[in-house]
Amino acid sequence: MALSPAIPSPHTSNTNSVTAKVKTLNMGGGAAPQNTTSTAGQGQELAEQLNDETKKKYVKDKKIGEGTYAIVYLGHLRADPKSKVAIKKIKVNAEYREGLSLDAIREVKFLQELSHPNIPALYSVFSSKNQNLNLVLEYLPLGDLEQLIRDVDGVRYGSADVKAWMGMLGRAVWFCHENFVLHRDIKPNNLLIAADGEVKLADFGLARSFSDPYRVMTHQVITRWYRPPELLFGARYYSGAVDVWSMGTVFAELIIRTPFLAGNSDVHQLELICQFVGTPNDDNWPGVSKLPDYVPFGKDGSQSYPVRGRDFYLQTFSTVGPVGVDLLMSMLSLDPRKRATAREILNHKWWATDPAPTKKEDLPKKGGGGEARMAEDLKRRAGELEDGRGAKVARILDFSGMK
Amino acid sequence: MSKATARGGVPRRPGDEDDICPVCKSSRYLNPNMRFLVNPECYHKMCESCVDRIFSQGPAPCPVAGCNRTLRKQRFRKQTFEDIQVEREVDIRKRVAKVFNRRQDEFETLDDYNDYLEEVETLTFNLLNGVDVSATESKLTEYATQNASIISRNATLEHQESANLEARQAAEREEARLRREAARKEEEDEKKAREEGRKEVLEQLVHGNKPAADVVKESKRVELLKRRRAQQSRALPALPSGTPSANSNPFTFKGLKSTAAPTPEKPYDPFGGLTDERSYYTLQDYYEHPWLDRARTDTHITAGGYTVTEYCARAMFEAFSGLGVFVGEEVAGRGDLPGGNGAGDAVAAAEAAARAEKGVS
Structure with a gap:
């Protein structure tokens, strides 16, 4: 920990004191800009100053949720009390003591x-005290699509609404792919609904660029x-097609109002895909057997x-x-190379056929509970479902269930 | 006051003490039908006969000493409020409101509308209290001439709205009346039917030879059937009677927005108005490079869906991505973001935080 000579620190000998610690930490980057010496009266570095300015701009109103990964507050701009932000x-948690969590980055x-x-x-x-990272996000009060899908008695929607939602999801995915970003966690409860009904693809905790x-x-x-x-078979080289498959399953779920392929283990998931989409083999998916974790289904007596x-x-x-x-x-083509791309999806003629997509203001909404729900969605770790709706996602493939 | 009470014979009424015309000094005692009138020019009170006497020959100055305003007979009217100050304020407010009749939906935000209201209130206050009257008056007339079309449009809108409201209320009252009537009739019918059924049962019990229990049972069944039929017949005509209240006047919506003709629906654009066109290059289907060949052909790579095309698109994009970016424009555009924060701030803060994190370890 090198101390910059530009800023005199009265606590050089006692690095345990809080003030000294902060200063020291901010010197971690090494080169301290020389022009900051003009404000050296407060002994602040430029980045710290900027950070303080930003921090002062927002006011945290109340906590609307807490999870293992993050705490979500409802807040507003200090200058405009009517504005709302999340x-x-x-949290600086045990898992990532060495730095920021990967999801946050x-x-x-x-x-x-x-x-x-x-x-x-x-x-x-x-960043606030204790080096907590604070993200100021758009406030999306109306919950998520999963809520609407699951509330079979309270919410009714038709194919025009499905079209509007899929259109918004399609745009989001297309925009990500157009900017060479794979989202890699598309699911109904990552599709948050803004106050005006616009659906937004949230949670980039698992995203990466191509x-x-x-x-x-x-x-x-x-x-x-x-x-x-292809991911279940352990493919290490993949493309935007993975997001398109997720879009397809979300599309199916929106229609039948229950998860289309709800596997309770990775093997079970593959079995469901075999059963409802088709069993992958080298004919319908050339090269599938070369994938690292490929397991031949439909052989040794099991049904293909x-x-x-x-x-x-x-039907x-x-x-x-x-x-x-x-x-x-x-969208649900087994071979990722034959799967539609996000652009092809948006160019599909379905968008032009009747019924026209519902306008976003007229889309079905769920009343109440939005605030808490957004908090739920934000505090969740990427790639996880909450309890009660399937078990937690295993991050390691487990084929022990196979014969 | 003591003078007023001293007038014997005539019982004292509230306001009696003022019942002397300040112009001709005749009192209610002499003229029991005396009516007082005021002119909104100066609000000096005088009796009807004075008005007739002084102003019948055309405009004349106000007879009250010191008030030299020229009054016309036509504008004399009966006072509404007892307090002449209130009367005057109401008149002024009416006049201002007629000109400044903007509506809230004409304003972008509530704040704008409130500012407008405050402006109007200041103007009214000036007129009321005689602050800068001539300047204020000229402002008022100027505004009125400049915005004549908007003022008249809003006036008609207001008129329409009040008419609509009345029509709707009338329709609702009528509907309620019909409902009450229907309910009453239904009750009567049911009573009559029950009476008849009972009579029938008695008749059968007297003359028939069926066992009593059967007769009663049969009658109950018949009654149930009757009632059901009655309900059906009632339900059928009830349908059209419910609709006319909604259809008779298509303009019975409250709080209708004063938009111009609705813009024709644009066809749905799946891309939401964005294009993926690159202005500095055209993407080729195939870029020759030996380094890429294995990624194109190796099934281990392609089977998972990896495509070199995506990589090429990205490489091309990144190669050209600095072009056509004008920092000045971008900085100007940053003002739109809530909090006026650009990505730059976010980057700086994130970097600060990341650096701070490193420091902890």
Whole structure:
């Protein structure tokens, strides 16, 4: 810990004192800008000053939720008491004692780059005492899509609403991919609803930018129910197609109002995919057997299912009509290379067919509980579902259940 | 006051003490039908006969000493409020409100509307208390001439709204009356039917030879059927009767926004108005580079969906991404963000935090 000679510290000998510690810490970067000496009266560094300024700009009103990963506050701008923001205070937890949690870094990195109506805005970042990282996010009061899907008795929606929601999700994913970002955790409870009904794709805790050739990526991403088969087979080189599969499962879930492929283990998930989408083999997915964790399904006596035809989808997802079913099928293609891209999805003719998507102001909403819900969604760790809705996502593949 | 009570014979009424015309000094005792009038020009009170006497021949100066305003007979009217100050204030407020009739939905924010109201109130206050009257008056007339069309539009809107409200209230009253009537009739019918049924049962019990229990049972069944039929017949005509109140006047919405003709619906744009066009290059389908060949052909890589195309797109994008960026414009655009914070601040803070984190270890 080098102390900058530019700032005289009265506590050089006693680094345990709080003030000295703060100063010392901020010198961690090494080069202290010389021009800060003009304000050296307070002994503050430029970055610290900026941070203080930002911090003073916002007022935390009340805590609206706390989880293992973060505490969420409702806050507002000091200058404008009517403004509302969500302040997500990332906890310095035991797991990441060495620095910032990876989720927080990813979230800051991507949210500040992506500015789109369907992606929540990150207004500011500041650190508060104890070096807690605070993200100032757009306040999204109306809960998430999962709430609407699950509230079968309280909320009714039709294919026009599904189209509007999928359209907004599609835009968000397309925008991410267009900016070379893989979201890798698309699911209904990451789709938060703004006050005006706009759906926003939140939680970039698992996001990463597109990989360079020959650079491996982890396959332990995306909540299991929405995880594509190539990740379940341990693919280390993948593309935006993984997000498209998640979109497809979300689309299916929106229609049938229950998770389409709700596996309770990774193996079970693959079994469900085999059963409802089709059993992957080298014919319908050339090269699948070369994937690291490939397990041949449909051999050794267990049943092999052919890839489901249009009839099955028409039967199960009849409400969106034949054109919508075509779109869904293109998203749920086993072979990621044959899967539609986000751009192809938005160019699909389903958007132009009747019924037109509902306007965002007229979309069904759930009354009440939004505040608490946003807190729930924010404080959750990426890639996790809350208790009571399936077990926690295993981050390690476990094939011990296989014969 | 003592003078007023001293007038014998005539019982004293509230306000009696003022019942002397300040102009001709005749009192209610002499003229029991005396009415007082005021002119909003100066609000000096005088009796009807004085008004007739002085102003019948055309405009004349006010007879009250020291008040030299020219008054016209036409504008004399009966006083509404006992306090002449209140009368005057109401008149002025009415006049101002007629000109400044902007509505809240014409303003972007509530704050703007409140500012406007405050401005109007200041103007009214000036007129009321004689502060800068000539300047204020000229401001008022200027505003009135400049915004004549808006003022008249808002006036008609207001008129329409009040008419609509009345119509709606009338319709609601009518509906309530019909409902009450229907309920009353229904009750009567039911009573009559019950009476008849009972009579029938008695008749059968007297003349018939069926066992009594069967008769009673049968009658109950019949009655139930009747009632059901009655309900059905009632339900059918009830349907159209419910709708006219909504259909008769299509403009019975309260708080209708005064928008111009609704803009035609734009076709749905799945991309939300954005394009993915790159202005400095066109992306080729294939870029030749030996380094990429294995990533293109190795099934271990491609089977998972990895495509070199995405990599190429990104490489091209990054190669050109500095072009066409004008820092000045971007900085100017930052003002739109809530908190006026650009990404720059966020970066700085994040870096500070990250550095601080490193320091902890």
